Amino acid sequence: MTWTITKLARTAELATLLTFGFIMAGFFPVSLSLIVLIVILNDLVTLTLGTDRAGASTSPERWDMPRLARTAAIFTVGWAAVGLGLLAYYLGVQNLAPAQISSLMFAYLIYSAMATILMTRSRNVFWRSAPSRWVGSVVAGNIILTTLLVLLGVLTAPVPRSSLLLVAVVTIVVTLILDAIKVHVYRRVTDQADFS
Known part of the structure; x- marks a missing residue:
């Protein structure tokens, strides 16, 4: 379930940001080489999901694809809207160069993807369930590696620490x-199922 929701959400978020970002900016907001790196880093986490701690359901899971798509849409719409807002800020307020925008959007896409992995693991608030050692290590490793690449300008254009800090704070908020919306939606679905 985690893999399906995150795969739908991350793919749709990336496609939305690239499409509408190109319309807004006149260039792709993330360079091709960084898109390849995003795919690799996301796949590293995906490979570890089979090791994750998952609570057993009291009844067999039903593959309700419309419900899974709605859940993924929460993350897609939220992350894509914020990503486009950041892009507009970089273009209109900060007047950053395209290469710097690409670096920051790369960081945003990795940070948001790692957060989505953590949030989709549970129907409750994400911090109540610790990930497995492998999932936690790869998530932390991806965040650290991305932060270092962007700050040092390795494979990316270097950006000011304050700009990267803004991306991190926005991602946390x-x-x-x-996550609060996700919990509310799951509770509403459970309540409706109880009354059916």
């Missing part, structure tokens, strides 16, 4: 908001 949005994670808390999206």
Whole structure:
């Protein structure tokens, strides 16, 4: 279930940001080489999901694809809207160069993808369930590697620490908001199922 929701959400988020970002900016907001790196880092986490601690359901899971798509849409719409807002800020307020925008959007996409992995592991608030050692290590490793690449300008254009800090803070705040929405939606679905 985690893999399906995160795969739907991350793919749709990336496609939305690239499409609408190109329309807004006149260039792709993430360079091709960084898109390849995003795919690799996301796949590393995906490979570890089979090792994750998962609570057993009291009844067999039903593969309700419309419900899974709605859940993925929460993350897609939230992350894509914030990503486009950051892009507009970089273009209109900060007047950053395309290469710097690409670096920051790369960081945003990795941070948001790692947050989505953590949030989709549980129907409850994400911090109540610790990931397995492998999942936690790869998530932390991806965040650290991305941060270092962007700050040092390795494979990316270097950006000011304050700009990267803004991306990290925005990601944390949005994670808390999206997680609260996710919990509310799951509780509403459970309540409706109890009354059916």
